[in-house]
Amino acid sequence: MKKLRPLPNFSRLADWAAEAIITIAGLAVILTLAAMPALMLKEAAPLFLPPGLKPLGKIESPEKLDPGQVAALIVSADLSGKNRAAGLLARDGRLAFAVPGEGGMAFLPWRPLTGSAAAIRQAENLGGGKFSLLREDGVLNLAQIDLEFASDGKGGTVVEPAARILLEVEMGGETAPPLYAMLRGDGASHQALAVYADGTVREKRLAPPRGLLRRGGGIASEREARIRLPASLSAAALNRSGDTLYLGTGEGDLIKVDLSGDSDSEIAWEAVPAFPDRRPVTALAFLNGDYALAVGDGLGGTSVWFPRRENGEFRLRRAVAWPIGGGAVEAITPSLRDRSFLSLRRDGSLSWFHSTTARELLAVPARNPKPGLLAVSSRGDNLLSLGSDGNLEFQAMDSAYPEAGWNGFFRRLLYEGYERAAFVWQSTAPESGEPKLSLVPLVWGSVKAAAFAMLFATPLALAAAVFLSQFAPPAWRACLKPVVEMLAAVPSVVVGFLAALWLAPLLESRLRFFLGDQPYDQRNSLVIAVALGFAVIPNIFSLAEDAISAVPNSLAAAALALGASKWQAVRGVVLPAAAPGIFTAVMFGLGRAVGETMIVLMAAGNTPIISLSPYNGMRTLSANIAVEMPEAPVGGVLFRTLFLCSLLLFALTLGINLTAEILGHRLRRKYGSP
């Protein structure tokens, strides 16, 4: 016989260790549920961060030039954001560059930019280091001013400023030099445009340079138009491709000049009285994308205009307007990366607007010394300003995700070229296109798909559950229930593939006959109703059948004993008693339908439209993630928006499941059933 021994230490240790491990595992599950939304929130939160301007330091401009003496500023930064360089083009044609060196930024000696000796009246940054310069004598220059950082081959970056004149075109008028003049070109052929005070618009097209010396090819063609000005000109902007010119007048008119077509076609123009109060137009600039025009006026108001379709014709119309104040707008500096721009007013106050979402991203109050001249780096992350005291100031522009935010995701927006404000999802816009990130069509798609599926599945599943548990012979139950439940295991990818490649064409060929010419997408809501319904029927059926079968027999028996028929007993006693369970079953089915991915991805057509028609498809939140995630650059606005989509989906399903749980619990208490 064994003697009872005290518990060995090992056993106690094992007991303790096991408890620790098991508790950790249990808590890990709770943690996972918390970690999921936390991670999605972490990725999506930056979308809602406010943009910011962060001062990075000041340097004195050489000779303390004040903004009036400077034609243009140039700023660039390397990818790390640690190194910046600045350039300063004085009106007298001299250039000064500040580059990072030992002991901080330092200006290199002045260097001349050769070309015409006359002072520079206007300078316009065309991107890629190209500048269009108009001199006082009417000569137009294309200058190349390089200030971009390049890799030094040792893991660092280096900047080697360089500047030269590429082209010179005489644009002097018969009487006076032009008011405005700009050069456009693609490196081979060029286009020079001049606007004169009397309303004359003259365009010269230059042939590609030829020969070893690559001399200017000379004027190939020339055309001219005389615009009847409603008032004197006060601002002008030509787009990048050089086919649309906007002019503003001192009495609130906007004139659109159409320069498209070859040099034989006539220059068409159209004047729009933009401001009924006849406030002067003081600044014009094209936003990134070459379509929308930012307009600054004499009262400090800023607005965005672009042609919109109206009765079949495109008309220049105002899309957004921000309030007035702060004195006339002196300059508008568009970002080269997105649809945001800076508007500088006379009192020195600065506003950072975003056109698509109609938001003022940031308002910088007037300060002293007031900034007089601005430049934004090509990646839109650095701002250089020249103050009235002759100091240059660097600021980091963190525009965050301007196209995102509440407005971007959930508000009707007037996108460029659209007839009216709309909810649009179109993330894969062409380069410099306008990303359209409205989540409304996606939420609509998820809701519509789920609604159609539930309309199809709920009556069928519930009717079948009632029949099987109450009216069918008991032997059926033992056999059919596992069969239906096993079908819950059919992979949704199989259901989706059959729905899309077999059901959808079949349905189309059968319905075509009845529908005639009605618009009909092959992959539509009817297909989704059947396919997604198919997927959720086993879930609803199984849970509802459990709930109905769990009603104590005594209840129905009592009803039967009182003389009710079987049907009356079921309808009057059993079903009300099972109602909480049935409700829970339907809600869980709904949760599954909202989150299902593969079926809708394959059979819903994935067009993000908002329509009630059963003959249209949809794009759901879940399918959207599956479609777009593989293409989304990590950390980009699309990437983060997709995390937001999944957060929404998570919240939606969590809400449905919690509702099911809580309401089901409450109903159960109220009706006092199992």
Next chain:
Amino acid sequence: MAGGNGGFARDGKFWITLFGAALAFILLMLAVPGYLIVKNSLAALWPAPLERVRLRDGGVFLGRRVNSDLSPGGQVRIQYKVGNRELNASADFRWVRELDIAGIDFPEQAVALTRSENGDFFGFWLEDGEAGTGRPETLALKLEDYRRRREAEAEPPRRRLIELGERWRETNLAILKAAYPAESPEGRRLAGLLADEAEIKAESERILGVFNGIREDFLAERETFAAADSTRTLLPLDFILEAIWPNRLGFFGRLAQFFRNVRGLILDYPRSANTEGGLFPAIFGTVLLVFLMAVSAFPLGVAAGVYIQEYAGNGFLSRLARVAVNNLAGVPSIVYGIFGLGFFIYGVGGGLDSLLYPERVAAGINTFGGGGMLWSSLTLGLLTLPVVIVATAEALATVPSEIRQGSLALGATRFQTLWRVVIPLAAPGILTGFILAMARAAGEVAPLMLTGAVKSAHLLPLDAEWPFLHPERKFMHLGFHIYDMGFQSPNVEASKPLVYLTALVLLILVFAMNLAAICLRQRLRNRQGMKGL
């Protein structure tokens, strides 16, 4: 009238019938997919005879009948697989109205070629390029002889090239490592590696030259074939994987060919942009994925289930854990995919990469920081965790508390009671949960799309190369294969038969696991019942 209504409302016959019809409709709906998949799969595998169809408009083609239906106009249409993709503008299938057919015959000499490119070819072999069709036996012998020679001559250099390619890749990674960081490279090691690389490159080029020479010779061996309409085409023997004469086969011949086709489906690699060939890598990937998922998720799931049922008591934490599990079960699978992408791939994987392979990160090469088998299986593990936890908790709940108390009363610790008494009793339920979780995991696709499933992966995640298991590799998956072939393929129509077959294989896999779960539950239950006696 009123009485009649009352009676109708009383016995509710109408509704009961309707409800019964609903059940019947659901069962019918469930039968349809099974029928479709099995029918189309069999049609794709069965070596049906080749019909030579003469049309009233004078056209003629060879094809295998796969389908027929009533067109909306009320006419019988027949669908033929006609193959010959390069001659038929890439259309593998052709619908013909029965009305348009003038006659059908079954030429004995019609040959069906399985090719490595452009799918199947149906036609006739012209011996020596002559008009007369050649004898099947001669072609079969020719092919056999050709393959033997090719195996002997071209195979060794090909294998050597693959080997060299692998060595070159490894050497390059080693060079990256030796050259990092740029300020202090391991000079001597680097020089040695660079010399190695040059050597490998030189040898590769030499062997490639030899191989190309041999290959060209082999490609030059061609035979003339003619389609039914006498269009001739010269096919290199190299492209012909299999030649059969379906119209010469008897029933058992067909059956044998059917099983050869099944074997090919399971054991071959895909060909022709996944529209032809077998499913081996996809099956392999699916099974390995589910296995890794099980290994990673089940211990945690069981522990969490034990916590909820046995350790947590009835307090706030236990309720919270239950709510968490219930809600995790309702989270859409694509959300798990996003979580896997954000947490495992970019979080853990990216961290591992910068820790283990900073030189590769600097060169922009992902190892663990990209999608792969490991992250997919962990994501699936998370997804199936609720199934395992619920099954475990339920199984533990069925163990009567007297048994626990008995064990504790005899002096066993809590863990000993759990490990020796409670878990063995609950094992059938837990195991059933495991298998159901595996079945669920095998059918999930959405999370894999974000975490590492790809349309084509030539390297398996498990092979004979050290360290045998390569969890960072991307993989093929049956479910993803269905999506990819049916929706991303350049030739959806041509890949349809294979999509049905893939669906069939996936369904068999999933249902086999479900059935196994049911059987296991039953058997273990019975055994336990006897032990109890």
